[in-house]
Amino acid sequence: GENVEQHPSTLSVQEGDSAVIKCTYSDSASNYFPWYKQELGKRPQLIIDIRSNVGEKKDQRIAVTLNKTAKHFSLHITETQPEDSAVYFCAASLNTGTASKLTFGTGTRLQVTL
Amino acid sequence: GAVVSQHPSRVICKSGTSVKIECRSLDFQATTMFWYRQFPKKSLMLMATSNEGSKATYEQGVEKDKFLINHASLTLSTLTVTSAHPEDSSFYICSASRDRSFAEAFFGQGTRLTVV
Numbered sequence: 310g311e312n313v314e315q316h317p318s319t320l321s322v323q324e325g326d327s328a329v330i331k332c333t334y335s336d337s338a339s340n341y342f343p344w345y346k347q348e349l350g351k352r353p354q355l356i357i358d359i360r361s362n363v364g365e366k367k368d369q370r371i372a373v374t375l376n377k378t379a380k381h382f383s384l385h386i387t388e389t390q391p392e393d394s395a396v397y398f399c400a401a402s403l404n405t406g407t408a409s410k411l412t413f414g415t416g417t418r419l420q421v422t423l
Numbered sequence: 424g425a426v427v428s429q430h431p432s433r434v435i436c437k438s439g440t441s442v443k444i445e446c447r448s449l450d451f452q453a454t455t456m457f458w459y460r461q462f463p464k465k466s467l468m469l470m471a472t473s474n475e476g477s478k479a480t481y482e483q484g485v486e487k488d489k490f491l492i493n494h495a496s497l498t499l500s501t502l503t504v505t506s507a508h509p510e511d512s513s514f515y516i517c518s519a520s521r522d523r524s525f526a527e528a529f530f531g532q533g534t535r536l537t538v539v
Contacts, residue, residue, distance in 0.1 A: 352530040
């Protein structure tokens with residue numbers, strides 16, 4: 310089955326700096342890669358996603374890059390703000406048209422300090 | 424967007440009792456829902472795939488007789504933790520996708536189960 314590794318496990322940045330979180334996956338057939346933000350005790354919220362036919366996607370301060378050859382994808386947050394502090398999870402999924410089973414990374418606890 | 428509602432959000436039960444958790448897709452039909460378990464400061468671990476009108480598919484290591492899943496309609500899946508023990512205490516969360524070709528998963532708000 311799919312295996313997703315995520316690094317770093319914790320990340321502390323100063324407000325205004327950039328944060329980068331990296332993930333690797335094992336199943337070359339995976340074709341959908343979402344990133345979720347989860348605050349303590351809350352549900353994961355999708356912040357950005359990318360499909361395997363795209364190499365990069367950007368949404369305001371958030372961007373995701375995908376390298377299919379190397380089987381890794383990264384989340385980039387620019388101009389970080391205190392409200393960006395949360396746990397971020399990457400995931401990989403194979404959408405076959407019947408269902409998409411997500412395999413999550415181990416999570417990155419991002420702390421944005423003033 | 425799509426809304427998934429999970430109930431209850433918190434439950435405390437005594438050892439040996441059973442607890443039922445509901446997951447509803449409020450504004451779309453979901454033929455497939457997923458149940459995850461999350462330990463404190465850990466990732467979401469898929470427990471099972473809930474299929475409307477058929478048996479759930481359990482991940483390796485998950486006891487199907489302990490975690491009963493029923494997906495009786497296109498908008499409701501239930502997870503019943505039977506004969507709960509303190510080690511079953513965890514955060515349980517469901518997800519659903521709007522349709523089979525749309526990969527984005529929408530999560531319920533989660534249920535924090537505490538077994539005393």
